[in-house]
Amino acid sequence: MAYYGYHRISTKEQHLDRGIIEIERFCESQKIKLERIFTDKITGKNFDRPRYTVLIEDVLRSGDTLIITELDRLGRNKREILKQLRILEEKGVRVMVLELPTTLIDLSQMENNLAKMMIETINSVLIEIYASLAQAEMEKKEKRQREGMEAKKLRGEWDEVGRPRAIEQEKFNQEFLRVIEKEVTPTQLQKELGLTSSTFYRYRKKFFEKFPEFNQFQK
Template identity: 60%
Template sequence: MATYGYHRTSTRDQHLDRGIHEIQIFCKEHDLELENIFTDQQTGKNFNRPRYTVLVEDVLREGDILLVTELDRLGRNKRDTMEQIRKLQSRDVRLMVLELPTTLMDLSKMDNSMARLMMETINNMMLELYASISESEIQKKEKRQREGIAMKKLRGEWDDYGRPPAIKEEEFAKAYQRVTAGEITQADLKRELGLSHTTFYRYRRKYFEKNAEIFQSQKK
């Protein structure tokens, strides 16, 4: 029997440290020898989790323990989460979720078979309940994000949102000064910066707006 941890964050901007630390502390406090902690930093939208796949398909064996901090680390919605839980159960891998106390009880050590059956039933009900709650929380978060984006668009602030900028405006301004100095053509600079035609001229327009006198000279 071996114990493994798994933790996932939705983006690379989020730190894995907290989840890793929680798993390590739990194992230390409960005398569990932790073999390894597998981590992914992938959005839950497409749930592309290469390290989780390796863990489940190639590493976990019958009788092993899988530790996660929260149930939504396993799936984006209730259906996906329950599918992962059933897969682990079918392989006799014990799932322990730190936020869910019923999963932390070792039911195999209970002598009373009826009591054990009751606790297993309660545990499965709690897992399904938490999966439903996790899905609901994700849906509410996405709804708030959609509403926030819609309001930003109405206020004309969408450019401040969305995807990361292709290049910082100050970096573009410094680079474009080579064009105004006659050192390089606009076409060559566009290729050098790796910007699309639309993106390049969007940055160029902003640059001219901040440097009106240059704009006047370029129009001639």
């Protein structure tokens, strides 16, 4: 049985340090031996994240425990959050969410079945509520962004906003993982995305700058 942490942030302006420190302090206070913390700097709208994928597919085993600070570190889409929690449960992986104290209770050590059932019920309800709140916050943020851009257009300040990119960098990062996994060649992906060679390699350069652990695939 091993303990792993996972933390995600969605923008370059945020720093991973706070979440990492929170997980490390918790493990220290509980005398838990933490093997490693996996981190991603990418949107929470989906689960196509390099480090999360490695953690789920190649690292976590039945009996292991995954520690996260908040439920929305997994994502901000309720359906996907619940789907991932089910996948972890099916793998036999326990999830501890630091913002939900009842998830920190080791139910496998409880002999009172009634108490165990009550805590499981509480966990299910709290997870549903927090997943809904995370999605609502994400939708509110997107609404404010759309309204802000519309206001700039009306004020004639559209040039400050700039034209949308041909493709968002995060979307490119997700698609470029197919090249890393040898599902497609770089040329095939470039054609699929409808990018010029110069644009494709500019995005490619930013991908490797953001994820240096994949630098071996630059050759």
